Amino acid sequence: MDQFLQQLVNGLSLGSIYALVALGYTMVYGIIKLINFAHGDVYMIGAYTAYWVTTYFGLSFLPALLVCMVVCGLLGVLIERIAYKPLRKAPRITALITAIGVSYVIEYTTQFFMGTSVRTYPPLLPNQSWTFGPITITYLQFVIFSVTLVLCVLLTLIIQKTKIGRAMRAVSADENAAKLMGISVDNTISFTFFLGSALAGAAGILVGIYYNSATPLMGMVPGLKAFVAAVFGGIGSIPGAMVGGLFIGICETLVTAYGNSMYRDAIVYGILILVLIIRPAGLFGKAEKEKV
Structure with missing residues (x-):
């Protein structure tokens, strides 16, 4: 029992990082219905940014965290303006393939x-x-819990209490109606990318410190796991992304502790398959009927 409780704490710390990345997936999908598969690589850039500013500029953790969030936020806006904005009216499969290309x-x-x-x-x-x-x-675990909690509270306040947050909700509900109400859809979408990518940047420095390493391909697998977390919670749902990230982190840690670490990735994707079969909309998602 004691080992189980300890693994639960370890899983929550890892899941907090997944949750931050999953929030970016779910926010972008909630606004423009795009699965941004380059999001995991934005998180990787956050880890490298943290390495540079701490190693060569001597920044401490908090300033480095802020720099990572700003750099990754601006990178997210750049990706949206160059790669996704010209394809906004294109079929979804085109945007999806573009996202994979941007990732590479x-x-x-x-x-x-x-x-x-x-x-x-x-x-x-x-x-x-x-x-x-x-x-x-x-x-380190205390810092991960604290940063995740503070960022999630700030994100909730931005979405619920600010003008840009109301614009995000309006664009998510009906883009054309939002335009008629005088909302700049382009700026709102860019801000959404900035916000989601900034959270990925925060996750990048946290995971970099957690594993004490940064590599160019480090965003691939965690990015996919964060996507699974977003789907599990109900993609488009911010509470769902949080719950999904924590759940995936706990599952991965328990499988490593009590089973075989070789199967920790397989368990995550197995969860995705079960969710899609049993409840395709996710825990907090709502099934929507589409006209064919």
Whole structure:
């Protein structure tokens, strides 16, 4: 039982990172119904940005976190303006293929400039931990929980309480009606990409510190797992992305601890298949009928 509780804490810390990435998937899909498969590579750029600003500029954790969020947010806007905006009226399959292409462009451009070797971080957080009965929480896990909680609260406040948040909800509900109400759809979509990519940047520095490494292909598998988390929770649902990310992180950690680490990825994709069979809309999603 003690080991189970400890693995649960470890799973929640890993799941928090997945949740931050999943939020970007679900926000973009909620606005323009696009699965942005380049999102995992934006998270990878966040990890590399953290490596550069901490190694060569000596920034501490908090300033590095803010820089990563801004850099990745701007990268998300650039991707949207160059790759997705011209295809907004195109069939969805065209945009999907473009997203996969953008993913490969980011990965191999990073390999060209950074090489394929693993980059390690300098010490950014104290090597400290606290014990509460059978549970040990490290300082890093505390930071991951805190950053995820603060960012999710801020995201909720932005969406629910601000003018741009109301515009995002209006565009998500009906793009044409939003235009008639004087809302700039282009700016709203760009802001959504900025927000989602900034969260991916935060996840990038957190996972970089968590594993103490950054590689050009590090965004592929976690990006897919975050997508599974978004689908599990109900893609387009922000609470669903949070719950899905935490659930996937816990499942992966428990499988590694009690089963075989070779099967942790298979379990995640098995969950995706079950969700699509049993409840295609996800836990918090709503089934929508489409006219054919």
